[in-house]
Amino acid sequence: MTGPEKTTAPASAPEGTERGYRPGYEVAAERILEYVIQAGLQPGARLPTEKDLADEVQMSRTVVREAVKILSALGRLSVHKGRGIYVAEPDQSSWQQSLANFLPADLRQVDELFEFRRHLETTTAHLAAQRATPAQVKAVREAAQQSAQAAQQDNIDAFTRADEAFHTGIATAAGNMFFAATVDAMRRLQRQVTTIGLAGIAGGSLHVAATQHQAIAEAIATGETNRAQTLMAEHIDLTAQQFQQEIWRRVTPDNTHP
Numbered sequence: 001m002t003g004p005e006k007t008t009a010p011a012s013a014p015e016g017t018e019r020g021y022r023p024g025y026e027v028a029a030e031r032i033l034e035y036v037i038q039a040g041l042q043p044g045a046r047l048p049t050e051k052d053l054a055d056e057v058q059m060s061r062t063v064v065r066e067a068v069k070i071l072s073a074l075g076r077l078s079v080h081k082g083r084g085i086y087v088a089e090p091d092q093s094s095w096q097q098s099l100a101n102f103l104p105a106d107l108r109q110v111d112e113l114f115e116f117r118r119h120l121e122t123t124t125a126h127l128a129a130q131r132a133t134p135a136q137v138k139a140v141r142e143a144a145q146q147s148a149q150a151a152q153q154d155n156i157d158a159f160t161r162a163d164e165a166f167h168t169g170i171a172t173a174a175g176n177m178f179f180a181a182t183v184d185a186m187r188r189l190q191r192q193v194t195t196i197g198l199a200g201i202a203g204g205s206l207h208v209a210a211t212q213h214q215a216i217a218e219a220i221a222t223g224e225t226n227r228a229q230t231l232m233a234e235h236i237d238l239t240a241q242q243f244q245q246e247i248w249r250r251v252t253p254d255n256t257h258p
Contacts, residue, residue: 024059028067031057033076036087047077047085099185104192107247113193114240117186118233121167124183125216125232128173129225136173137221143169144213151206159206160194166213170220170232193243205242209235 035056036047047053054064068085071077078088090096103109132140143166150158164187171183212235219228 024063025066025070028057028059028063029070031059032064032067032071036076041087043087043089045087047087049084053085099189102189102192104189104195105247107244110193110243110247111240113186113189114236114243117190118236118240120179120182120186121170121236122229122232124171124174124176124179125220125228126225127175127179128170129220129223129228131175132173132220136169137217140166140169140173140220141217144210144217147206147213148210151210154206156206159210163209163213166217170216173220193247208238212238 032047032053035053041047048056050061050064050068053068054061057064059067068077068079072079072088075088075090078086080086102113128136128140143162147159147162147166150156150162167183167187168180171180174180212231216228216231216235219231
């Protein structure tokens, strides 16, 4: 019987990391996850048979079987005896549960949403000013310009689309997939606030927001990290204030503010 398959650590291993052998099942697990992503397999999708999967990742069936057990224990794969191997359905984490329990007309929760957005998007603006490629800078500038044009026409729908592109573009330019995914999740919640808690933002406020967009875009384009961060904080704070005031006006019978 041959011993477990091993492989050397990549030549680009971080400084201070010992180079040596990795157990074959670790390599197989990594390759299986890469295969799932590259093949675009979604939760619930069926993977090839163990034999075919071994051929795909170019490892032995024994090692692939060990790797599948590990990935199953980690919640990435699901093995059904007699039926096959599947991409596991994600667990309902506390993060997902908090999104599912969000109430878009609850002032306290809206406050929490914007508090989180402020910390999140000031960071993405700072990183975007450091890392944005020319193409990403162009995309952010174009989105800012589109928001300005929509504001001039008091076109809330067009402004909303441009606003989405602007904030998503900055998150992408930050060069970190976790920031980008989280910004997308927060934008989805804000969309709920706009649709359910509000019927839209007053047209006059669009002009101020669009001006802020353009200033942030220029700070990112010129690599002014601190300025980009400060301007984004001001932008989020203003947006939060507008949302809070409008929600309060609509949920308070006499339309008085606290």
